[in-house]
Amino acid sequence: MPEQPSQLSPPVDPARDHMDGPDDPGVTLLEYGDYQCGYCQRAHAGIRRIREQHLPGQVRYVFRHLPNTRLHPDAQRAAEAAEAAAAQGRFWDMHDYMFANQDALDRDSLVDAAATLGLDQQRFARELDDQIHAPRVRADLDHAQASGVHVTPTFFIDGRRYDGPWDDESVLDTMRRPLGGRVRQFAEDFAGLSASAGFLMLLGAVVALIWANSPWAASYTALWNTEMAVRLGGFVLPLSLHQWINDGLIVFFFFVVTLEIKREITAGEMSDPRRAALPLAAATGGMVAPAVLYLLFNWGGPAAMGWGVPMATDTAFALGIMAMLGPRVPLALKVFVATLAIADDVGAILVLALFYTTDIAVAGLVLAALCFAAALALNRARVYRPLPYSLVGIGLWLAVLYSGVHTTLAGVLLAFAIPTHSPPNTPGLHSQSTALFDSLQAPPVASNDQSRYQATVRALESLVGRLLSPAQRLERDLRPWSSYLILPLFALANAGIAVAPSTLDFLRPVSLGVIVGLVIGKPLGITLATWLAVRAGLADQPTEFSWRQVAGAGALCGIGFTMSIFIADAAFADSGPLALAKVSVMVACVLAAGLGSWLLRGAPSPSA
Template sequence: MSHTLARGFDRDTDIIPGGAEGRVQIVWYVDYACPHTRRMRDIIRRSPERFGGQNASVALRFILPDDDSSGSELAARAAFAAGRQGRFWDMHEALFRAPPTYTPMRVMRIAQRLGLDMARFRADLDSEAAREKLAADQAALGEARGLHMPMIFIDGRYYEGGWDEQSLIEAIEKPLGVRIALASEDFFHWAASAGLVLILATLAALLVANLGGHDWYEGFRETAFGLSFGGAEFSLSLEYWINDGLMALFFLLVGIEIKREIVFGELSTRDRAILPVLGALGGMVVPALVYMAFNAGTDTAHGWGVPMATDIAFTLGIMALLGDRVPTSLKVFVSALAIADDLGAILVIAIFYGEGFHMEAFVLAMAVFALMLGLAVGRVYSRMPYLLLGVALWYYVHEAGLHATLAGVLTAAAIPSRRPADAKAVAAQAAAIVDGEPDATQVGDRAVRRLQNAVSRLREPGFHLQQALESWSNFLILPLFAFFNTGILVIGSSFSPLAPESLGVMLGLLIGKPLGIVGIVFIATKLGIARLSSEISWMQMIGAGFLAGVGFTMSIFISSAAFSGAELESVKLAVLLASAGAAVTGSLLLVLAGGRAQ
């Protein structure tokens, strides 16, 4: 996520030693006692010289550490006071050359060596203007306060690149590759980006299917792709490869997230887990009952699992877009609820929506899974063995008649967890590795591998796998799934909203979801089983319940396993309509509730 300043480059109040006409505007927050700031000092000092006054301008501001035992505030006021006599840059350099512990005596000696008017210097050092300058610099940070030092902002964006001259030069020059990387970072870290790509993929599928490309679309979906070796062959249609193959990677990521929350996160203790788990349970059972109220005893009764699911990406994306209208505690609750909901949906898919059952393949699948668990017990933390065995597990789960995506969840469960290493110990190890190199400017291959091993210990193995696959899942796998599963023929279709399966799905998502979630949370709080955060009003809870009715990806996934033909098309359209209605209703309620709270 990129961090920006509450107040950007300011020609009127900032200290700009080299002129303010540069094309690139750099804001550098200085703590004279900070070793990291001192490390970046020479590079920042050379920037105006490297690019010239017409290309880069540097504004200096002061940041005060929480622990000011080294006299950082005194040094900042000294630089400000020297600036009142036109000697800011001289004092700035002198403070950096001095040992990083500042006392009144040391500061006065520096001022005397610079030949400053000492009476005026003392007055400016303790002036109200100096205090106002320091306070204004702190306020200008806004939400960016608390970022790691050194704190440099280039054109208002926090610099997260390397601490070397070439990296900083590229960040300032912004060649094409850097501009593309920054734009991609902004988009990928935008809370609604994954949801937007899903919507675009869905609209593209609807347009193709309804503007003359339906036959091509269906033919392309049914195109067979396979692998053959000797006389053996394994072939599936493109739709199946996406729904059963690529989506297994999506469920692998879901499984990693569920496991993390159970081991370390919001589901790790009873007190934290009880309310979202109960909410998820109500949000699954009530929609299924609503569906069965219209479909019990009919051929469509097996679709009861469709309205049970919540699309976590859409739900949390909408809440993020609503900003501070949604309290943080409600976002945490809905996130944990959606994760518990995903776990329930996975179990439902695995148990009720397989295709027959074959014992021999199932035994082989369990043998592969047992081998993966053996590796985990043996503390094999490398991810590659689990991924290779996961492919074999996927094949045997598919052949056993269970839904193949179950293999992704089982693989996630097998990947070992461990407490992250102490960050300070890792930093000390990294420094020792670099210090041990003969040439500190050229780190050898072996040292690079040791550094990578040290840094990887900051998080558990599943986290690194999630980091590697998450963007692929959000921006390729899920959009492909949406495109190849939502090309519904709307024009001239026989869709009837009053058909039992369509009505059950729509009412299950629109009515059953909020009723189940809010109802069970209300009962649990009244009985004293759990406690609702004081930040959350009941209107906000109802709004969140409606947002949980955005089934989309997961509901379409279950409908593809439960239905076929015209019924499948009708159920998918019902899911899309209900999800849109739930998103709009939930958003409006949260906006109204947020307005009242403010």
Template sequence: MSEADTGGGLQQSTCKGSSAFEAQSSRSLRDFIRTESGSAGMLVVAALVALAWANSPWSQSYVDLWHTELSIRFGDGGLSMDLHHWINDGLMVVFFFVIGLEVRKEFAIGELTDRSRVVVPLVAGITGMLVPAMIFLALNPSGEQAAGWGAVIGTDTAFLLGVMALVGPAVSTQLRIFLLTLTVIDDIVAVSVIGIVYADDLSLGALSVAAACLLVLVVLDRAGVWQAGPYVAVVLVLWVATVESGVHASIAGMLSGLLVPALDPRRSDVEEAARTFRAFRQSPMPGVQRAARRSLTRAISVNERLQEALHTPTSHVVVPVFALANAGVDLRDGVLGDAFGSALMWGIVLGLVVGKAVGIFAGAFVSVRLGWGRLPQGVGLGHTLAGGALSGIGFTVSLLIISLAFESSRLQDQARVGVLVAAVLASLAGWLAFRFAARFLGQRDAALPTVLSRPVDPARDHVAGPVDAPLTLVEYLDYECPFCARVSGVGDELRAHFGDRLRYVTRHLPLTVHPHAELAALAAEAAARQGRFWDMHMVLFAHQDQLELEDLAGYAAELDLDVEQFLRDLDDDELARHVAHDVASAEESGVRGTPTFFIGETRHTGPHDARTLIAALEAAAVAR
């Protein structure tokens, strides 16, 4: 959260609807994508180092390193595993914990809150796992090799996003969101397979402790505990219990992440944080500092704080270390030839490269054609084919499952060669599919529209300033959105700067997360019928916490409106159609949150303080 200062430095913050984005996407989701994409390069380097090391004259040192025993003792008890298991059963739990946190956040306050938008990636995700598994089992129907079917169901999100940044469209935000939603489903199933199908002998006592830990996490969530410490302590106990239970510890990471609460910042907590911060600025004493830090921490959910702390080290340290420990296949002494002659390797290659692409495309195509759901705005079926092809990069999850599925080092080597070959071929297939979609289907960018779909109409839009002014600023707003209230004075500053050169236009976008926003929009339009739109506009922002019907009637009386006529107009279908028209224009223009500004006909994606908007408008004036 940000607040204006005397310099007008308001960072870009928006209220989000059930499928809302800040510009193209939410800030946290953009950070997630950026971190995952950046880690792909480190993954490649780690994998290449592992391969070079395993095939060098010092290859035995590579093997010996990962078999080094490491013990942690607590009196007579403790854990003892070799370094390879500490990475796969320990560090990778943190990786899956972060995934669980992100899944919980997306279902609670992110993209997956709009269940209608989940249907297509859900179906595509399921078919994108079933088809690869069927292809693999068709080539490996029985015997020890059949146990490797789980290696073809997973997708490496970091590799996927990193390669798409290289071979995909210049702007692919909406496709990335579609694929991230798909990989959420992918990850849940893959981790369940790891934890259940590839479990060792089970210990009921340890499983009981693990179940009790999950129950404690639920209680912490319901009790509204906001400190991170209790959650972390319970997760550590859960991890130890899961390791001792015989179930693979990755499922502990995913489940515990899913149970850590994610909430939008409450207005009361934000205001309290602002109050204590101001108190510290006036009296920088240790006690006041502790109170300010506590209130600032409380304003952000424990889920997001843990993600902030763990996501970057997980992506930039844990996953590359995992690749270093698992990608080192000694290809000498006929291993490579043995792999290319095995049904196991080809089952993995065809399952990942062909099965993922066909499964994801078919699932998306069928669900769209049958009307079960729709693709994100800006994403075409050609994009889903290309994204499905890139989903054949199964690296991290595939290597982990291979280490669990096979005891034979020969089979492990064959399978790992298949994963590496599949990563190369899937990247090439994705590049070709993107080129095909761009050239023959006209599907170049996979992004939200950036152009105002319906031009300003002075006969129906509310315009402050000359209707024929050369510069236009359009704002989509929500009267219950606190960020809209904070920038409500920006229009006055801009008009003071530009004078008659600027017209400022408002349009309604009442978000579903704000229960009174639509009624407030109707109130503004009802006041407009009596020539008092801008007066009601300011009153509504000044009383965001009081927007019930009786409150609106009181504001109408304060503005000397005909209250009876005002109340009748609130029920007028014509006003409802006016608001619906604005909402439709927002959807068509790629608007997913409030406030959103357009400079002329182009959506503004930077901060929305007065200084930044003045600079953008001046640039638009020069470009005319």
């Protein structure tokens, strides 16, 4: 699903923001805060300590309002009081006063505070009573939503969200920007870009194409044919580097995809049948129409088995281009495409398992079934540690590899066996964690104080681990490896096609089927299936995006790079049709990206 933004939006503006500090600061610290929030009060003291003791004269501090009226009934009034004081040039005096007197934020106390601070008391009281400054506070709330801020305090350091610990040392490490911190920040910023995974895949594909058509083409082929056998006694697993990527590493990609599918089915967009109906219908149309168009060109021919190639959608590329189009693409459309793509992945996995598997070894299937049963038994026994599942997963992968079924099935089965558990009792965990932190502040107890500290830290780690299920933790931890290592390696290993006249003959049935299927079939199938689902009453008509935007998103779903190439490898044994199919996939991706971008750039509003 689309990620929460990590960048401040809008950026700091001296014309509207409340700022305290040098005009040319070494660092800018922005806080979204609530004057009745106890955590903000503690953070206020820490911010003052950092500014006055650690980095004097180097920090510009900016404050924006985020009053939580559900928990703090006086917070909205306090925010407006700060703005009423700002109208008389005394924002920071009122700001400091309210954090120092959180138990006195009622109307009369604030009016008395205005007099204490030397403000025009009558003007202050009138503006507070008439809520003159409510729109200014509302604007900060809107900005908080645009920046993905929902809790207080939330900090941004030089425009980047800071989610690290609030202790002085951790904050100072980020502000001082040591080399390691700058490298980490660059990596986080890059990973935060929706287009980053797609960019790395594209880079891998471009490098592969150039390499395979350069004077060093033989080294490209030799590299991927290098045998990397695993030997254990008399057991030998003689796989080439290419096979390790296509039969080994890619399993992690399918494992992560299936974890995401599982999450969406249990708690996401697809958990509500009514909400899921529209993207499910779109995904079905987006798979059927391209396959039918492909078969129209190849029915009865030797390449008919390639009908699965134009069915796939590459989520990273599609969402990446939508992100680059900015506000032209509403968030609801991105969610629709993400859910559609997940359903599309389910279809691609089923197609691979059911239609592109030959030479089945029954013994391997039996062994795989036993391994899967063992994983389910671990789940039922409430085993939450990843190591037992990893060991069973290795056995499952070997069994599936031996069976002749594509090894992606191993990743799918293991992901469905990874346990989830009921949502945590957050009030109970909060009370327990507070008690544990309070225990750390108790006076030291001689020699066993260090062991007490370590035991408390282990208990806190266990509490934090309870907040995410094993499936959620694995999805979070493995997704970067899948997106930024495995998929670019897959592109590098599979996109190196030696370009020849035969691979550029786009009028051959294979090429026409792939290109027409992806570029025309995808948007046609998605739009038509979505319209039919609405007309049949199976789903509600979208109000957040227009039909042209549906068509534009459908065109972007024609970027089928990863899964299309993967299915092509499974569908074509002959190198000639395989090379032509891969080149056609790349051409189709470029055309689909252009068509989708054009449709979305000129799309009318939903009411049009």
